[in-house]
Amino acid sequence: MSERLVVNIGPSHPSTHGVCRIVVELDGEIVTHAEPIIGHLHRGIEKMAENRTYLQIVPLTDRLDYVGSMYANWAYCRAVERLAGIRVPERAEYIRVIVCELQRIASHMMGIGSAAADTGAFTVFMYAFEQRELVVDLFEALCGSRLTYNYVRPGGVSADLPDGWVDRCRTFIKGHPDAMREIDRMLFGNVIFRARTKGIGVLDAADAVAWGASGPVARGSGVDYDLRRDDPYSMYPRFDFTVPLGERGDSYDRARVRLWECVESCRIVEQALDQLAEYEPGVIMTEGLPRLLAPGRGDAYDHIESARGCLGVYLVSDGGVCPYRMKVRSPAFSNLALLPLLATGHTLSDLIVVLGSLDPVFGEVDR
């Protein structure tokens, strides 16, 4: 044991993907303990929700996971719909599936890109961001916003697909898998990236389950669990898709699972667009929904598979127009908790790689 050194990283550090502070204990260059200190972006969204009506909370959920705003919108709306017993038109459900699968691509592009940039592969970040911008353009045509969409609403979606959107979307999903294969060659075939990520931050399947990891972090370790398939919601039972799995559970597998999920998302979007053509346009909102929702007393929990894992929203109603309590089960929070486990025993530079492979978003971690 050489001299023990405590290093502080953050809260403003380009490699922490947000405002995370990590206190690292080092033995030489080897990490003996890493403690993420969260709360630098704690905005009290759950508390604010208690003073908002059910419709007013939707913009707040945008700001939870700001890399994938559609997910929090949808998870929240599903909880409200379950609480109030609202049935959503099938066309709206298809549109939700489409936007959320596109959102998965946008979010994973950020995840893969920043993980690549952490190992020095900055070019890949540029390539990935190009794909993200294409998705963002589609969303902008859909709801006028590039980042905070406020698109999925309780009872449906806020607007129907604009003219020509389906064709633009088809053009994108046609070209996207090739872009992914290019990134696969450029990043995952790269000797430096392989050396930096293979065998780094190995998470075995039992630990992944025990620590509540979900999403690509758990699937990278071979945990075959995806809510879209194992607790099917919305229109997912009607689609044919596979769930990519990793084998070793290291940083490489976690990043690569994200890559193949994007290709699978393209398949889902394609099928959804085909099936959507059978529904007449315009029916995107439940009829006769009051402007001021006031579900009866009770509680409801619903969860969806977000880009980061199992995103759940729990709502308690006391019969009023505002929820009595809203709780967000954030996958990024559970995944970030793995950092001390994964980083211990590796070097300080590998800690950054491990953090990048967990792909946390601090709006969602801190809420």
Added chain:
Amino acid sequence: MAGVDDFAQVLESVPGGGIILTSVDAVADWARGHSLWMMPMGTACCAMELIAASFSRFDFDRHGSIPRPDPRHTDVMVVAGTITRKMAPAVKLLWEQMPDPKWCIAMGNCAISGGIFYYDTYSVVRGVDEFLPVDVYIAGCPPRPEALQDAVLRLREKVRADSMSPGRRRAIEGVLPLPTAGDGTAEGGSE
């Protein structure tokens, strides 16, 4: 800045020195205005647009602005995102580490006033101008990358009007004290 201040004051006191000073100012401000390096103080959603602005599609480099995560290298702090009470001391520390002359851009509604988090929350600082002297405000939640580029161009106009002389320089409010939890602002804003 003390050395520069003395130099400017001595130069202004000699006859014709003012003309030389304005010429030096013109060159210095031109150079400064065209290489405003950014300290990306990205905390939340706006940070995504900050990244997008500096990437190939919007290409911030052509304005001479590149993000550098090191405060010692930078001229302008772009506060992009919500600043919470826990984060504020770190923002202030980074601002103090930036060398003079320095400017501040408040990007997005959260950095301007707390934005959507103005009411009913206990942890958000209501605008970064509570403790930093902000030069340019960009409205939006989040603003588009073009808006950030426009802000840098606006800031360039402001930099051009700057001078070495202490007498001609814009008045800078020093760094203000950090807002504390007990200052009354936590009770639903100041109506």
